[in-house]
Amino acid sequence: MVNKLSSPFKGYTVFLVPGILMFLIFIVLPFLANVGISFTRWSGVGAPAWVALANYERALGDATFWASFKNNLYLIVAMTILPTLIGLFLAAFLFDYIAVKFGNRVASFFRAGFYFPQIIPVVIAAIVWRWILQPDWGALNWLLDAVGLSALTHNWLGDASTAMFAVMGVMVWFQIGYPLVIFMAGLQRIDPELYEAASLDGATWFGRFYHITIPLLRPEIYVVVLTTMIHALKTFGPIYAMTRGGPGNATMVASYFSYKNFFEISNVGYGATMATVLTGLIIVITIIYINIQRRMEQQGSMI
Amino acid sequence: MANQSLTVNNNVYSATKKTPLVNRLTGSLSLIALAVLLVIMLFPFAIITLNSFKTETExxxxxxMSLPQSLETxxxxxxxxxxxxxxxxxxxxxISVSVSLLAIALSLFNAxxxxIGKVKGRGFFLVFFLLAITLPNEVLAYPLYYLFRQIGLYDTRLSVILTLATLHTAFGTYLLTSVFSTTFPKELxxxxMIDGCNKMQLLFKVVVPVxxxxxxxxxxxxxxxxWNDFFLPLIFLISNSNQTVPLALALLQGQHGMVITTQSAAAFLGVLPGIIFFILFQRTLARGVTAGSVK
Known part of the structure; x- marks a missing residue:
């Protein structure tokens, strides 16, 4: 009906014009330009010199390049894997134990508290933690001193052996609220009768968690894992605010390495290469992920 | 209905063969464990607040960890x-208001x-928007930086507004298109159209209100x-008078010889707007987070 009526009413296309223009100017052309720059050696001034694939060859043999991506993997652990697992467990625990036993208000109160770090800019969160982790007068070392654990005081962000773990800890702390809130919302869909039946059959809490909660939250788990993985690969602000990739390259990540090449050491061609590789990686991961998700959904619907 | 299921649920718990004492003990223990976790989650904010009201000597x-001796501001x-x-x-x-309004207008037009118009090539556009959402800003940064320098928009708020509005439009279009093509009441x-509305009237008198x-x-x-974005302001906004809150704070932390209480006060000032937005937007946000996950 709508189609018959709307076919004489053409003229919708004109509404796409502003959007398409903006996309061309601010996304498509810059993206293509960046890929182009990645085939050149360029300081940002004067004419770029064509070097074909030299930047990519250089990247393959560059320890910093690999260190950056290795640290992005650490960030996936800290921003995707751990928060998803902790979030699942916490959400189920709040939903079917705390809420049942102490009421929804208590559960909502804890949920809001755990979500709190998510409401501030991640850069500010990183600044807060940098302040706490300061070696000389920072709150964490001061606390350790105060309780007689002076031996454990440490230059957390300044020592190459602990810097990445400190950053990871901060990111876990920052991220937990996101999966928690999404999973708790998803749990509202779950039919309480399923839980009752399982309990009457003698299923333990963990049994129900594994056999009911996790399978039912699948769509939410997919969304959370994909979005947080992309965030982990794009992480820039926290690294800038806490360590600037240091000490040495201990916390260097892909985006910061690219920024450094662009704006700190005027190695624009190489920075563009790094950015292009990162983009390619994110797109490939997204496509593979969506395909896996689709396949598993089809299998799921067949059962 | 809801009440009924709740009471049934309670029976399930009493049906498990635990003595009331053990039951109460696990209950209290789990509350204590959650409370400890909550303290850890909120500790950074508490300590930042505490020390923003102290002088350096104090x-x-x-x-x-000490309480401030007086509310020293x-x-x-x-x-x-x-x-x-x-x-x-x-x-x-x-910047945040302009980006939001511009991005909403563009998303609305696109969607x-x-x-609603089911313009041809819809599938292509949606895949394109999906790719644009996942794109890291680094891959646009240098060409945009160069472009803005050439056309005199470098170090203006407008440069950030235009870029971010376009990036957010990708998400907005994606979301609104799926809303319009699935749940939007077609009768309207x-x-x-039977009433003879033109496209503009259809958009602003029917689609927007609904x-x-x-x-x-x-x-x-x-x-x-x-508000939270950091990377693009960092690259585009060099002068003090154009910078945003997160950017100013990150740059301040980089300065040497910063007094420790000044640092905590700065972090505290950075946290405050987040808390205010959270209170203001709580309801809308809670709805949105759920809507986003089902999308």
Whole structure:
């Protein structure tokens, strides 16, 4: 009906014009330009010199390049894997134990508290933690001193052996609220009768968690894992605010390495290469992920 | 209905063969464990707040954990002035509001054509938007930086506004198109067209009013994302008078010889707007987070 009526009413296309223009100017052309720059050696001034694939060859043999991506993997652990697992467990625990036993208000109160770090800019969160982790007068070392654990005081962000773990800890702390809130919302869909039946059959809490909660939250788990993985690969602000990739390259990540090449050491061609590789990686991961998700959904619907 | 299921659920728990004492003990223990976790989650904010009301001497004398001796606001006011915080707040507000409005307008136009007008090539556009959402900003940064220098937009708030609005439009279009093409009441469109509405009237008199709640969620998302954004302001905004709140704070931390209480006061000032937005937007946000996950 709508189609018959709307076919004489053409003229919708004109509404796409502003959007398409903006996309061309601010996304498509810059993206293509960046890929182009990645085939050149360029300081940002004067004419770029064509070097074909030299930047990519250089990247393959560059320890910093690999260190950056290795640290992005650490960030996936800290921003995707751990928060998803902790979030699942916490959400189920709040939903079917705390809420049942102490009421929804208590559960909502804890949920809001755990979500709190998510409401501030991640850069500010990183600044807060940098302040706490300061070696000389920072709150964490001061606390350790105060309780007689002076031996454990440490230059957390300044020592190459602990810097990445400190950053990871901060990111876990920052991220937990996101999966928690999404999973708790998803749990509202779950039919309480399923839980009752399982309990009457003698299923333990963990049994129900594994056999009911996790399978039912699948769509939410997919969304959370994909979005947080992309965030982990794009992480820039926290690294800038806490360590600037240091000490040495201990916390260097892909985006910061690219920024450094662009704006700190005027190695624009190489920075563009790094950015292009990162983009390619994110797109490939997204496509593979969506395909896996689709396949598993089809299998799921067949059962 | 809800009440009924709740009581049944309670029976399930009493049906498990635990003595009341053990039951109560596990209950209290799990509450204590959650409370400890909550303290850890909120500790950073508490300690930042505590030390923003202290002077430097007081901090070194009593450490970070002591309560401030008096509600000393000199550190806070000095930090506010040093940061030119009023300017930074204003910049952040101007940029965030402009980005949100512009991105909503663009998303609305796009989604109107794709979701309601069913313009050809819809599949292509949606894949394109999906790719644009996942794109890291680094891959656009240098060419945009170069472009803005050439056309005189470098170091203007407009440069950030235009870029971020376009990036957010990708998400907005994606979301609104799926709303328009699935759940939007088609009778309304048919009725409007029979009444002889033109496209503009259809958009602003029918589509916009009906989608107001979705648009509100989008506004909140765009506003917060823009407020929190760091990378593009860092690259485009070099002068003090144009910088945003997160940018100003990150740059301040980089300066040498910063007094420790000034640092905590700065972090405290950075946290405050987040808390205010959270209170303001809580309801819209809660709806949005759930809407986003089902999408």
């Amino acid at each position: 901090y070194y004398a009593n450490g970070p 000199t550190t806070l006011t000095e930090t506010w002035e040093r940061l030119e915080f009023t300017t930074k707040l204003w910049n952040s507000i101007v 109107f054509a794709l979701g 469109i048919e009725a409007a 989608s107001m709640s979705t648009l509100a969620v989008l506004f909140v998302f765009f506003f917060i994302w823009t």
